[in-house]
Amino acid sequence: MSTTTGRAWAIVAVVALGITGAQSAGAQSIEQGLLQLEWGDPAPAAPGKVERESRFNAHLVKDDGSRVALDPAQARKAAGDLYVLANRRVAIAFGALPKGVSSAPPIEAIVPVDRFAQSAQASAATARVAAAAPINGVTRWVTLMCKFSDIATEQKALPFFQSQYGEGVGQLGHYWREVSYNKINLTGSSAYGWFDLPQPRSYYVTQENGKDKADLRKLFADCGAAADPSVDFGSVQGVNMMFNGELDGYAWGGGSCAPLEGRANFCTRVTWNPPWSFSNLAPLAHEMGHGYGLPHSDNSDGDDDTYDNPWDVMSDGWSNAVRDATYGARPKHINIFQRHRLSWVDTARQQVLVLGDIATRQVALDYAHLVGSTNTQMLVLSLSPQADPYATVVYTLEARKREGAYDGALAGDAVIIHKVQASGTAYSIDADVPAANTSNNEGSMFKVGERWLTPEGTHAITVTAQTATGFLLSVGPARVMSSPNPPRLKPNGASASSAPATTGTQAPTSPARTPTTARCAAPGGARSEGCAVRER
Template sequence: MPLTVRRARAHYNASGARDAHLHRDGAGVDMETGAKKGRVLATIAWTMLGLAGIGDVRAQTIEQGLLQLEWGDPARPAPGKARLAPRFNAHLVKDDGSRIALDAAQARLAAGDLYVLANRRVAVSFALQGRVMSSAPMIQAIVPADRVTQSAPAHPANARVMAAAPVGGNTRWVTLMCKFSDIGTEQKTKAFFDSQYGDAVGQLGHYWREVSYDKINLSGSSAYGWFALPQPRSHYVTKENGEDKADLRKLFADCGAAADATVDFNSVQGVNMMFNGDLDGYAWGGGSCAPLEGKTNLCTRVTWNPPWSFSNLAPLAHEMGHGYGLPHSNNSDGDDDTYDNPWDVMSDGWANAVSDATYGTRPKHINIFQRHRLNWVDAPRQQVIALGDLSTRDIALDYAHLPASGNVQMLVLSLSPQADPYATIVYILEARKRQGTYENALAGDAVIIHKVERSGTAYSVDADVPAANRANNEGSMFKVGERWVTPEGSHVVTVKTQTATGFVLTVGPLRIMSSPLPALVRPASVSSPSTPIQAVAPANRNAIRAKPPARCGAVHLGNVRAAVCAQRER
């Protein structure tokens, strides 16, 4: 993609966000109403695509509509069995209800951070037919065509924050219990599904309040059913290239239609569908549209859950996270398995998890960057260490789960800027503690370091070589006395002490003195966590892939860890 496209796209994202027509905490969206509100904004999108330098805009194919993302997550594999690969679908839902399938790889590149645009109105520029040798049109750019309240002040050094739409307040979900016409089993009762939304410890209402620092609640959420689907399972789950494939649109349309007379879909922000049979080996989460409430297309957050998913709150919370627009997290072992980071329910929800006699496996928290995506980390709890900052300071990093922390909970290390702001690579540090209703089975108390790459995926850093298959190893937990150096050598982090509320870190530049090891400077005071996230500078991806400098071996002695040695790149 031309650099001018990326710059113009970032400029458009920063150009303004005031009143959201499709706010993330809004109820179901009527596509017809959204179309009227989006026409003026489409003119802005058209103009920005012209400024992007992609050629004669009048000759391009530019479509607008709702960006719909669907994540498919496989069941936990049996011992000794391989896990199925995740699935991912992206569609543009036009105002007339028709859908355009988007190539996932192209869409990620064209949008910069595709996930912050989930369930929002966008404009998509396609290449002219004949310019590319493909049956599907090449995506050149995706920009928002709505206006949103930003989750942080816009800054060109942190493009993924510019486009973010916060989630807050009441997010009422409804459960629709639907059974296939050829399967009579009803695994759980309505009372069970109602209780899942409760505010008691171990229930989803309590979980999402805790994870969001009380920024959202599920008040008014309730269950309905069981409803009978008009068709057998084979009508909804068919074979494609030898594999089961669930027709998610049919499932939502028929399950929603069965409940339409009972449920007021205009007042809900999400729909959890529970089916009494397996789907295609996956549970799904994201967004979808269906003809409900007399509308041609009512669009909202949706999850599709087979029995193994709704019997455990961890996968159900995972799919709801996708409904909120959260992507997967990952570890840094370089394989294709995204479910190997047990520090985030949006990756490995099964390992290092607490069990519940009623609700199965409980969900762990999401990582601090995922919280920030949804605007749940207040600015005073964020601190950025800018590139070129020569100060050495102590920083109190409080545990991420603490709801009323007065210290930093999200520490960002800024690296070298890039001309393309969406090429940003930053390192984000958080502190985690093995305690509480949802986190009592974590691997330990430690500082966890996340590398945030293009498209907004967070990879936990592992100092072991090779990186472990699952990030519950010692190499992924940075503890007292251990030191870590950013790939460019621009920042050195030492875990100085553990406190009752977290850790104290010493952070400063790399200093090469008479010894090959960077000096550890211990200043007297703890810094004030006053710098918000908008100052993050982009990083040089190529530099990270480059051969490690000669000091690498020396830095990786004893308790000292250097990411240029230890981190394995995808």
């Protein structure tokens, strides 16, 4: 048993006995409360400018309303998969500090202590794919439109915000039903405002180390208080706040608490949106995704930019997006692993191949967007199990098609592969060397006649045919080869990413980024773990 796993079981035992705050397993103290995560997403960079990095905050909200700031790196390591615990009750073990040290105590383990039922995981002993607490049924959101006391502009009128929740094609009610396979809906969601904030923008957005910083707590408290007499928050499961001025250059999504509905600490999913965010449904859906507990996805170019995977609205919401005359950039679907996180992929639609399974089989992989599919929509491949199960790498395969109201401007029809590692982050696989800055290239799309090997050589995937509902795959052990893997041949003619979209128009692409590391350039020409081989 790994040290982290053993410590986690010790915490569970202590909590079960009701001995919170007691010393155990070498921990100085154990605290319980609500885990709240906040993601900050920057505005699109102007042409020629470098996009700012994302921001991330983590807090434990204790039962008395006090908040404990958590070091994100320590929290990720201590939880294994921190994101599945968003908006849930957890116990955190803090380690003892050496005498004379005044810094915050180290985080040793974070475990859930709520009683949410977990859906059947797409996993086996050697193929871990964690699922968060299920999100099902009605998820009622309310929009609060709030004006800074020194800014009079009202960019959009109330009917615009009310219509965002509609069930028509291109509206949020329709989008979340479709992307969740009808597992959730936004019934009862509505908008209210504009409400006047009691303070100017400078009260809520201050400078810290030369950078703007929005006080998210004050914004929620004052915007919520202004709306409280007019809004019934009793059955609300999420609050989208719209502000009539820029915040700190970011839109934010996650969870927060404020005194509402006569309660000192009303906690729920929350988003904070400046005008550039609420004028486009893609960033608004992205922030709502954070509210549901979804983290960012990424591509495999190895740089520090998480917004370069246009196969998932939780990464690059702007590239390959369908444009709407009313609601701006529409959100694309989320990748299949993100869907699985929230228990939206039925067990019958999942297929897991564990390490050591050397059987050759044919898999009908249906398009991920199809509701009512009767074939596999999420294929999971595992690599070698690790002592820490959260360090075990798995690959997920899904089929995507460039069609429909949301995916109509994707780069093409293809099998898309994601590597899931490091706290449950999904990285799209790119067979090009070096990997592209944005994964809407041919190297990220696996098509008929192409073959892909897992880095350990445990599984070989061949795309054998395209059908009306997806792709046929041949899955089996890698063939024995006496010579090095052949180079990938570049396709002739125009790539799918340069072909015109069949539905809508494509939104402007994100600015190019320069990789800081090369995942596919291991010393001596060997393949690194993050690199895959594609053959034609």
